[in-house]
Amino acid sequence: MDTEEMQQAETPVAKVKSRGRPREFDHEEALDKALNVFWKRGYEGASLSELTDALGINRPSLYAAYGNKEELFRKALDRYMSGPVAYAPDALQEPTARKVVEKFLTDSAALLANPDTPHGCMLVQGALSCGEGAQSISKLLAEYRNRFQQALRLRFEKAQAEGDMPATIDVAAMARYVVTIHQGLSVQGTSGATHKELLGVVGTVMANWPSP
Amino acid sequence: MDTEEMQQAETPVAKVKSRGRPREFDHEEALDKALNVFWKRGYEGASLSELTDALGINRPSLYAAYGNKEELFRKALDRYMSGPVAYAPDALQEPTARKVVEKFLTDSAALLANPDTPHGCMLVQGALSCGEGAQSISKLLAEYRNRFQQALRLRFEKAQAEGDMPATIDVAAMARYVVTIHQGLSVQGTSGATHKELLGVVGTVMANWPSP
DNA sequence: ATATTTTTATACCAATCGGTAAATAAATAT
DNA sequence: ATATTTATTTACCGATTGGTATAAAAATAT
Numbered sequence: 356m357d358t359e360e361m362q363q364a365e366t367p368v369a370k371v372k373s374r375g376r377p378r379e380f381d382h383e384e385a386l387d388k389a390l391n392v393f394w395k396r397g398y399e400g401a402s403l404s405e406l407t408d409a410l411g412i413n414r415p416s417l418y419a420a421y422g423n424k425e426e427l428f429r430k431a432l433d434r435y436m437s438g439p440v441a442y443a444p445d446a447l448q449e450p451t452a453r454k455v456v457e458k459f460l461t462d463s464a465a466l467l468a469n470p471d472t473p474h475g476c477m478l479v480q481g482a483l484s485c486g487e488g489a490q491s492i493s494k495l496l497a498e499y500r501n502r503f504q505q506a507l508r509l510r511f512e513k514a515q516a517e518g519d520m521p522a523t524i525d526v527a528a529m530a531r532y533v534v535t536i537h538q539g540l541s542v543q544g545t546s547g548a549t550h551k552e553l554l555g556v557v558g559t560v561m562a563n564w565p566s567p
Numbered sequence: 568m569d570t571e572e573m574q575q576a577e578t579p580v581a582k583v584k585s586r587g588r589p590r591e592f593d594h595e596e597a598l599d600k601a602l603n604v605f606w607k608r609g610y611e612g613a614s615l616s617e618l619t620d621a622l623g624i625n626r627p628s629l630y631a632a633y634g635n636k637e638e639l640f641r642k643a644l645d646r647y648m649s650g651p652v653a654y655a656p657d658a659l660q661e662p663t664a665r666k667v668v669e670k671f672l673t674d675s676a677a678l679l680a681n682p683d684t685p686h687g688c689m690l691v692q693g694a695l696s697c698g699e700g701a702q703s704i705s706k707l708l709a710e711y712r713n714r715f716q717q718a719l720r721l722r723f724e725k726a727q728a729e730g731d732m733p734a735t736i737d738v739a740a741m742a743r744y745v746v747t748i749h750q751g752l753s754v755q756g757t758s759g760a761t762h763k764e765l766l767g768v769v770g771t772v773m774a775n776w777p778s779p
Numbered sequence: 780a781t782a783t784t785t786t787t788a789t790a791c792c793a794a795t796c797g798g799t800a801a802a803t804a805a806a807t808a809t
Numbered sequence: 810a811t812a813t814t815t816a817t818t819t820a821c822c823g824a825t826t827g828g829t830a831t832a833a834a835a836a837t838a839t
Contacts, residue, residue, distance in 0.1 A: 372836095372837075373784090373785080373836085373837085374783075374784045374785065374836075374837055374838080375783080375784035375785020375786065375835075375836060375837075376784080376785050376786040376787070376834065376835040376836050376837095377785085377786080377835075377836060378785085378786065378787095379786075379787075395696065396696055396697070396698060397695070397696035397697065399611060399612060399698075400611060400696055400697045400698040400701070401698075402698065402825080402826070402827085403826075403827060403828080404825085404826090412787090413787070413788065413789090414827090414828075414829085415786085415787070415788080415789095415828095415829075415830095416786070416787065416788090418828070418829080419785085419786070419787090420786095423827080423828075424827065424828090475695070475696070479695070479754055480695045480696040481696070483609070483687070483691070483692045483695050483696075483754065483757055484607065484608055484609035484612055484687070484692040484693070484695075484757065485608065485609065485612045486608060486611075486612040486613075486614065486617075488827095489612070497757075497758045497759070500754075500758060501758065525767060525770075525771070527767070528764075528767035528768060528770065528771050529771055531755065531760070531764060531767060531768050531771075532767075532768045532771040532772065534751070534755075535748060535751030535752055535754075535755055535768050536747060536748065536751055537751070538750070538751040538754035538755065539746070539747030539748055539749070539750040539751030539752075539754070540747055540751075541754075542691055542695065542712075542747075542750035542751070542753075542754070543743065543746075543747055543750065545695055545696065546709045546712060546713065547709070548743070552740075552743060555737060555739070555740035555743060555744075556740060556743050556744045556747050558737075558740065559737070559740050559741055559743075559744040560744065562777075563775035563776070563777060564775070565774075565775060584806095584807075585806085585807085585814090585815080586806075586807055586808080586813075586814045586815065587805075587806060587807075587813080587814040587815020587816065588804065588805040588806050588807095588814080588815050588816045588817075589805075589806060589815085589816080590815085590816065590817095591816075591817075614795080614796070614797085615796075615797060615798080616795085616796090624817085625817070625818065625819090626797090626798075626799085627798090627799075627800095627816085627817070627818080627819095628816065628817060628818090630797095630798070630799080631815085631816070631817090632816095635797080635798075636797065636798090700797095780839105781838100781839085782837105782838080782839075783836105783837080783838075783839095784835100784836080784837075784838095785834100785835085785836080785837100786833105786834080786835080786836090787832100787833080787834070787835090788831100788832090788833075788834090789830105789831090789832085789833095790829100790830090790831085790832105791828105791829080791830075791831095792827105792828080792829070792830090793826105793827100793828095794825105794826075794827090794828105795824105795825080795826065795827100796823105796824075796825065796826070797822105797823100797824090797825100798821105798822080798823095798824105799820100799821080799822070800819105800820090800821080800822090801818100801819090801820090801821100802817100802818085802819085802820100803816100803817080803818070803819095804815100804816080804817070804818090805814100805815085805816080805817095806813105806814080806815080806816095807812105807813080807814075807815100808811100808812080808813075808814095809810105809811085809812080809813095
């Protein structure tokens with residue numbers, strides 16, 4: 356018991372003493388750099404040379420750590436979902452449909468024109484159109500997009516049940532409408548629109564939002 | 568004089584008797600096939616092999632007729648603008664701002680989910696994100712997108728002057744809003760949304776359109 | 780000290796990328 | 810008939826693509 360505790364004290368956090376030569380780069384830090392490249396270039400536009408340059412490692416290290424290009428993309432995408440885009444599922448928790456949409460679109464405007472990250476949404480520009488070899492990625496991204504749209508529709512159904520959205524509204528069309536705005540904002544951001552300009556669009560949307 | 572007239576009678580339309588071996592494919596017909604490939608695959612996603620296969624010609628013929636891949640794309644884009652997308656400038660001629668937007672978005676819905684052509688808008692998915700070598704194309708497409716947005720803004724200014732749009736409205740934001748919808752619809756179409764589903768979104772937009 | 784395990788670095792792979800040289804084929808001009 | 814012009818065919822080019830075989834390097838286990 357005592358000796359085991361001493362060993363744990365040597366390596367205080369979760370860094371279990373591994374056997375072979377230690378990795379010289381930070382696994383998750385490098386994943387963030389890969390995310391940045393894929394976010395900006397898209398799946399096909401990001402070459403392995405640009406990826407290894409950005410990560411500061413060579414090709415065999417990348418393959419040993421992440422599998423291959425597609426698996427690296429999927430892992431970067433996971434980081435994107437749980438990091439920059441985590442605001443989206445959060446927005447569904449707002450108390451009214453109006454506040455849900457206002458938070459979702461306002462936070463989207465901030466993300467999609469953030470000067471510190473690539474512009475636009477990775478789910479949109481990651482592989483919107485592509486060659487034959489990237490269609491599994493294209494489908495994956497479309498699934499993620501549709502998933503949120505469905506979650507939004509369910510949220511609107513709840514809003515109707517709670518009386519903060521008119522019962523006459525077609526919630527499926529309304530959810531598709533809001534997601535359409537988001538995806539349009541993504542294209543706008545990619546084209547160089549500023550945060551303020553995107554907020555102007557969001558203001559236009561909210562000014563015309565149906566009152567309950 | 569007589570002999571010249573006889574020659575013209577032999578080739579009645581504009582087909583001037585050219586010197587060398589005649590081209591075995593129709594120049595504009597092949598351009599339409601190239602348009603289809605670029606529209607579906609994007610600039611980078613369309614390989615020269617796929618292009619020559621679709622056009623039914625071999626590589627040197629393509630280069631002799633159109634220059635290179637980038638010039639072929641630009642010529643296909645011209646066809647796209649004067650063909651499938653000609654409805655957009657037409658919509659600006661409608662008598663009121665509301666009718667302008669309604670026609671623009673309704674016709675967009677028909678185009679972006681047309682089962683007979685690639686889905687989505689070529690101006691959006693032609694090169695939304697791309698590698699270093701396609702950025703001139705990416706900028707070109709963004710220019711086209713911004714051009715229509717500006718034309719729409721000018722049309723809304725006219726509408727305000729004519730009293731069919733509230734003077735309180737920020738026309739720049741409103742134009743950006745409408746173009747954002749179009750671009751979002753494009754992403755939706757690419758993801759497989761049907762014509763009817765896109766019309767549902769257009770209906771939601773028009774239901775909330777500000778009355779003059 | 781030696782063996783084992785894992786990562787790194789170098790060098791390389793076949794396939795595909797966009798693009799072209801050279802020769803043949805098919806038309807007109809003289 | 811011959812020369813000239815243009816298009817097609819075949820074969821190829823260097824560069825880049827995603828991916829790997831091999832061996833040296835750096836750690837731990839015994």
